Amino acid sequence: MSDRWIKNNLESGEHSISNQWTHIVTQLREDIGEAAYQSWIKPIKVRKIDGGVAKLTVPTRFMRDWVIAHYVEKLSELWGQLNNEVKQVDVEVNADRTARSDPPKVESLQAIMEEPQSVASPTYGNILSAPLDPRFTFENFVVGKPNEFAYAAARRVSEADSLPFNPLFLYGGVGLGKTHLMHAIAQHIKNTAPKRAVIYMSAEKFMYRFIRALREKATVDFKEQFRSADTLMIDDVQFIAGKESTQEEFFHTFNALVDQGRQIVISADKSPSDLGMEERLVSRLNCGLVADIHATTFELRLGILQSKAEQLSAQVPQKVIEFLAHKITSNVRELEGGLNRVVAHAQLVGREISMEATHDVLHDLLRANDRRVTIDEIQKRVAEHFNIRISDMHSARRARSVARPRQVAMYLSKQLTARSLPEIGRKFGGRDHTTVMHAIRKVDELRDADPGFGEDVELLRRMLES
Numbered sequence: 001m002s003d004r005w006i007k008n009n010l011e012s013g014e015h016s017i018s019n020q021w022t023h024i025v026t027q028l029r030e031d032i033g034e035a036a037y038q039s040w041i042k043p044i045k046v047r048k049i050d051g052g053v054a055k056l057t058v059p060t061r062f063m064r065d066w067v068i069a070h071y072v073e074k075l076s077e078l079w080g081q082l083n084n085e086v087k088q089v090d091v092e093v094n095a096d097r098t099a100r101s102d103p104p105k106v107e108s109l110q111a112i113m114e115e116p117q118s119v120a121s122p123t124y125g126n127i128l129s130a131p132l133d134p135r136f137t138f139e140n141f142v143v144g145k146p147n148e149f150a151y152a153a154a155r156r157v158s159e160a161d162s163l164p165f166n167p168l169f170l171y172g173g174v175g176l177g178k179t180h181l182m183h184a185i186a187q188h189i190k191n192t193a194p195k196r197a198v199i200y201m202s203a204e205k206f207m208y209r210f211i212r213a214l215r216e217k218a219t220v221d222f223k224e225q226f227r228s229a230d231t232l233m234i235d236d237v238q239f240i241a242g243k244e245s246t247q248e249e250f251f252h253t254f255n256a257l258v259d260q261g262r263q264i265v266i267s268a269d270k271s272p273s274d275l276g277m278e279e280r281l282v283s284r285l286n287c288g289l290v291a292d293i294h295a296t297t298f299e300l301r302l303g304i305l306q307s308k309a310e311q312l313s314a315q316v317p318q319k320v321i322e323f324l325a326h327k328i329t330s331n332v333r334e335l336e337g338g339l340n341r342v343v344a345h346a347q348l349v350g351r352e353i354s355m356e357a358t359h360d361v362l363h364d365l366l367r368a369n370d371r372r373v374t375i376d377e378i379q380k381r382v383a384e385h386f387n388i389r390i391s392d393m394h395s396a397r398r399a400r401s402v403a404r405p406r407q408v409a410m411y412l413s414k415q416l417t418a419r420s421l422p423e424i425g426r427k428f429g430g431r432d433h434t435t436v437m438h439a440i441r442k443v444d445e446l447r448d449a450d451p452g453f454g455e456d457v458e459l460l461r462r463m464l465e466s
């Protein structure tokens with residue numbers, strides 16, 4: 001924009017404010033795309049600039065929160081560039097419109113959901129559904145102890161004609177395969193039962209569409225679209241936790257669909273009880289099958305790396321694979337990212353993958369995963385936790401009350417340090433590496449069999465990592 005433009009438009013007054021605004025949103029629109037613009041920016045009204053603060057209003061509280069969370073920073077930046085008197089952007093709910101534009105009362109949506117059924121059009125769902133990643137199939141999903149239950153549940157849902165359980169609630173930490181499993185369900189259904197309409201979308205998208213429907217008074221269409229789904233899958237539902245009425249309305253929609261016998265699949269990063277949602281919603285979510293995906297084990301990481309290396313048709317030395325599986329323990333996404341980088345680098349420089357190159361390429365990633373915990377620290381913490389003496393970590397006593405904590409300490413030593421099995425054995429009173437191996441296997445087994453024990457180990461791991 002030219003200096004003259006700014007100058008002409010800085011003679012204050014309503015007119016120039018609205019010109020500034022037009023200019024700002026034109027830029028923002030390019031940045032955020034048409035859909036987001038229509039939903040969140042277009043409804044904004046500019047009131048005034050007062051004492052360095054640009055005052056904007058939006059029709060609803062929800063929109064205010066959203067605009068503040070997502071766009072205010074960018075808006076003030078753009079505004080500051082245009083008019084350096086503006087130091088801050090303020091968003092408020094437009095008082096005189098609040099009554100009309102707040103999301104409708106729950107009854108109204110419920111009423112909508114209960115309207116007589118029309119013939120569902122399967123294509124509707126396909127249009128509505130977010131694109132699916134063709135790589136996210138059951139075939140490409142590596143199954144191990146931490147995810148076998150979730151995997152089995154997902155398969156069951158994708159193969160069943162009737163509803164085996166409703167909803168299926170998948171939960172687990174970031175990058176552990178929730179989205180992958182959901183896409184796999186959707187694609188399996190599409191391949192084997194193309195007539196069944198599947199809608200997959202993120203909770204964020206769902207909410208955004210919902211809000212838009214409310215604003216455009218198109219809730220009937222909205223409802224129709226979702227009623228056309230035989231299987232509705234909503235990813236990352238934690239996104240709408242704590243979003244007050246939106247959350248409430250979402251679950252009324254959800255309930256209505258369940259009542260109509262539609263399969264629902266939901267994912268979240270927490271269990272239903274930990275989502276911080278209302279009790280009755282939690283119990284609704286708990287009604288179906290709740291399947292969690294645990295943190296990866298070394299074996300699973302190995303399996304995943306091997307499978308990904310094959311998919312990339314890359315020759316990755318076993319040593320490098322093991323090294324990555326040891327070092328990148330945070331989640332599968334990072335693990336995959338690490339492997340991709342190593343492979344891409346090798347192809348780029350036209351050399352074979354080596355340990356040395358791996359170290360070089362993944363320098364930063366490895367450092368982030370490098371916890372620098374010592375075995376001594378681990379022994380000390382674990383001994384404290386289980387209330388035994390540190391000397392018992394080295395002693396020959398085999399009573400379970402000391403043997404078990406010792407095994408946990410060995411297990412954590414393997415997980416959290418770069419020490420080899422013989423090195424770890426030596427630190428535990430000169431034990432053999434097979435003893436350490438046995439301990440690791442034992443702890444893995446117990447973690448799966450006994451959730452209380454699993455939590456103990458997890459807690460210790462987190463304590464040691466921090």
Ligand code: ADP
Nearest residue numbers: 140141142174175176177178179180304332333
């Ligand atoms: P989440 O949704 O739980 O955050 P994603 O499903 O997006 O995680 O998974 C992150 C990445 O890790 C994806 O590329 C996915 O394909 C991959 N991934 C996760 N778990 C597995 C698995 N068991 N086997 C193969 N790939 C996996």
Ligand code: MG
Nearest residue numbers: 178179235236
């Ligand atoms: Mg995901």
